[in-house]
Amino acid sequence: MQDTVLATRQLRAISFTQNDLPALQALHGDPEVNRFLDGDPSAWGAVRLAGRLVDYVTGHALQGFGMWKILTHDGRFVGRAGFQPFEETSEIEMEIVIAREHWGKGYARELAPSLVRWFFDNTYYSHLISFARSDHTRARWVLELAGMSFRERRRIRDMPRDIYQVLSPVMHRLVANG
Secondary structure: OOOEEEEOOOEEEEEOOHHHHHHHHHHHOOHHHHOOOOOOOOOOOHHHHHHHHHHHHHHHHHHOOOEEEEEEOOOOEEEEEEEEEEOOOOEEEEEEEEOHHHOOOOHHHHHHHHHHHHHHHHOOOOEEEEEEEOOOHHHHHHHHHOOOEEEEEEEEOOEEEEEEEEEOHHHHHHHHOO
16 A cells, blocks of 8 residues: 555545556546636646656655645545646645545545645745636635635636635744734
8 A cells, every 4th residue: 555645534645656547537537627727628638647647656756745646545536636836936836636526525625724734844835825716616715724815816727716825834923923
């Protein structure tokens, strides 16, 4: 069994392997899942997913963080979550993608604060960002529950996005103490 990177009450995050392409294809084969990620929900084809999987497999070893496979404690695939560089600004972005059959079970709400804590406990970054489609009220609520604050609204990946941010505990103290 693979080592758990992060565990919550219901879920665990483990590293992806090259054998996980079918799970990613099933996740991103659902246009309803993809519509929150890109302006073109059908854009997650086999070539794109194979490239992403390479990044997911090598990310943690290269950067000290990455995108992980999310499973229930009994091993059912739920989705993916973790961190990746946002190329436009070089900031680190947190992303949570849950398979549609697991929507409404509170998994994103459970993962988000655990991911934020993990990130600041295990990296040196001053802040973390995350995106929510501007009309996706539930995603924005999950980010706020994780301690993130609205920073700005912009067009990213061909759709209006709200950018949320949370400062590291050290930066938060510095800002609070003026």
